[in-house]
Amino acid sequence: MNNGKKKHNILWTIVGIVIALYVLSVIGNDNSDDDMKQIEQSYTLQEMKNKSVSFPYKKVAREPKKYDGQCFKVNLYISDVINDSVKTGCDKYYKAYVYNKKEKQEDYDKFVWLYDYQTNDDNLNILEGDVIEAYTVFNGMGDTENSLTGEKTKDVALDLHYAKLIKE
16 A cells, blocks of 8 residues: 555656646746847847848738848838737837838738837837838738637738838
């Protein structure tokens, strides 16, 4: 009988150790891949200007993995400003549309989630209705769920590092 209790206690000790190791690994692995990408891609404005290329919206939307980590310069119309650090890890994010500078209008077929990771001393305070020249990094698609229908989509998402006001 004592032998059975010893085996039972040893088994519970092993289970406890495995659970403790699992909990420690989860707690120790606090930095997600997204956080690591954000840290790795902290560029100066000049570096962003040198690395950034024109933003090919449809190509990025069609083959997002091909453009992961790519720097883009893009003009955007800001539709909504959302103050919520819980979902994104940044203080603000924006619903934005690609802005055609020649036609002086936004293209409502080209929607972008814009996450504000500006870290310079003269961050632009972006407001609803602004048009900005944005220096960004593409780190994957953003998930969207329609609260009424439950429909889920993936939209282009950009991390904003620098912005210049074009039009209020």
